[in-house]
Amino acid sequence: MPSIKAAIIGFGTVGEGVYKIVNEKRQQLKQHTGYSIEIASILVRDVNTKRAVAPSVLVTDSIDDILNDPEIDIIFEAIVDEEPAYTYLSQAIEKGIHIITANKKMFAKHGPALLKHAEFRDVQVGFEATTAGGIPIIRTIENLLAGDRVHRVQGILNGTSNFILTAMRDEGVTFEEALHHAQKKGFAEADPTDDISGSDAFYKLMVVSSLAFDEQPEWEEVSVVGIDHIQTDDVLEASKAELRYRHVAEIRIDDEGKLSGKVGPVLLDAEHPFYAIDGVDNAIIVETDYLGKLTLIGPGAGMYPTGSAMVADLVHIIRQLKPVPVLS
Ligand SMILES: NC(=O)C1=CN([C@@H]2O[C@H](COP(=O)(O)OP(=O)(O)OC[C@H]3O[C@@H](n4cnc5c(N)ncnc54)[C@H](OP(=O)(O)O)[C@@H]3O)[C@@H](O)[C@H]2O)C=CC1
């Protein structure tokens, strides 16, 4: 049976999720792809930390160990920040290695360049996990664009913010307590500033914008507000009035082709589809010319939902590698 050798860059919440799913679902992946998948190496910052990986897996702090291994076919990238992620992935593409990333901060800015580079080098790029955790929003929009036109996307795109707002309302905990809980569960980033300031949802919105509209608005023109000023009393007060705070990101294109976006907390009543979205769940409404409104709901962060989105990308990429029978 043919095999695929993969490396994981980053072994935190997401990288470990990918490793576990690939190992737990080894047989199923074989059956579905026709390939045996092996995680050959893992890149981390600190090689002395004890990791639950098989002894055959190389755990290294040198990207060269991965990029110079001619047998690596695919890299899963799950580190933080733009750099060195962008440089590592550019180098991987240059070497003909397929890439799968969860790093929205990097991909919002450098995704278009990586995709162009990958097309030129004839390699595949998976970025489902950059946006809305386990919800297959990227593949859904890609599929819709084949015969339709997207004109608006609205979503709860940050799991940590939704988790905090829900915990303040349901449990009466403070903002800080709720954030601490989200960090312990692996939903929040190691530095949660982007989560609570709205930047994380903004990066995801820009990934969606590039995909749905083939461009992004000027970043400075998008108003970005977080939930860091909202206190438990505000949430409870709203709840008494049968309203709920939701952190919503929105991008739309007008009839002249002008894009506009905004990110921030809003108060919604029970009529709104986002009213009932609680905890770490995300929800996205995609509006198109022919389909109308499509709403997707699911876990927006965490080890297994995000890992599953990356493994779905892996399966998709492997299927692209298979020769397609030519019909005469
Ligand atoms: N957590 C989630 O639910 C989601 C996260 N994401 C994105 O996925 C990425 C990873 O997130 P997450 O797993 O939560 O992050 P973590 O902070 O849990 O883990 C980060 C991992 O990356 C390694 N790392 C960081 N910088 C470097 C570097 N320069 N070189 C080598 N290794 C490095 C760390 O190594 P070490 O262990 O040695 O410190 C660690 O293993 C981020 O871009 C995040 O935005 C996307 C969707 C959901």
Ligand SMILES: N[C@@H](CC=O)C(=O)O
């Ligand atoms: N910190 C992010 C993780 C997923 O992208 C979030 O809370 O949504």
